């Protein structure tokens with residue numbers, strides 16, 4: 001049976017000693033299936049990280065249920081199995097790297113699972129190759145760039161052979177180059193290795209790479225659709241306090257000015273192609289800039 005993460009009417013609040021609890025997740029129902037690449041977006045404080053922590057039993061529902069492959073996260077006997085199936089990568093790679101040599105760091109998780117040494121070796125090599133860090137296996141993590149460290153953190157998680165990886169703003173602390181390295185790594189893990197991904201991000205260019213975008217607002221899921229559909233609702237996205245990819249905004253503005261542009265532009269190359277179509281010389285006609293011919 002394919003793996004899945006299922007939340008049914010999930011409610012949660014953080015308990016404070018002297019204050020009334022504030023509901024952070026409000027009746028969240030969602031299913032994420034094996035093989036999917038999902039982006040989870042929403043304004044600061046809307047509950048994304050809190051939801052993600054329910055996916056591997058770090059937090060437990062106040063009411064409702066979270067099922068990982070049918071295993072209830074409140075069932076104490078299932079917690080270890082659940083954590084093997086759902087791995088979590090956090091924002092700051094420095095907080096996730098525990099060893100002084102890259103390959104030792106990646107071996108740490110499988111060692112804790114009691115995996116035999118020969119298989120650990122295989123898993124470490126596989127994981128480091130999958131994130132493109134195999135040639136750095138004997139390096140000291142502190143000498144790596146931010147993007148490289150984050151890829152080692154990802155390798156350490158996938159070496160435990162999870163079905164799902166949840167990445168909570170993994171690129172937030174990285175420079176543009178590190179961001180694109182980590183995003184290439186994430187998309188490849190999904191497309192080439194079949195790993196299911198839940199990527200929490202504030203960057204809409206990153207969200208546009210997913211197959212499905214789930215948007216949250218104030219503890220609720222308010223949108224759940226493929227990127228090309230989500231970004232046709234530009235005003236609704238803006239109302240949620242979110243950006244749209246700059247090329248999508250550009251296409252939207254051109255369309256508003258009467259220029260025929262497709263509604264589902266998410267990537268620069270799609271935008272370039274659509275604009276180029278308008279630049280084809282037309283006999284006796286004018287191009288979009290009002291020039292007669294060129």
Ligand SMILES: Nc1ncnc2c1ncn2[C@@H]1O[C@H](COP(=O)(O)OP(=O)(O)OP(=O)(O)O)[C@@H](O)[C@H]1O
Nearest residue numbers: 014015024042043044045046047048049050051202
């Ligand atoms: N450990 C905690 N104790 C108490 N309240 C918390 C805790 N963690 C989060 N909260 C509160 O719960 C709400 C949801 O927080 P959460 O971190 O899930 O949001 P988020 O969508 O991940 O935000 P961000 O984009 O800033 O990471 C916020 O109001 C936050 O202040």
Ligand SMILES: [Mg+2]
Nearest residue numbers: 048049050168
């Ligand atoms: Mg968060």
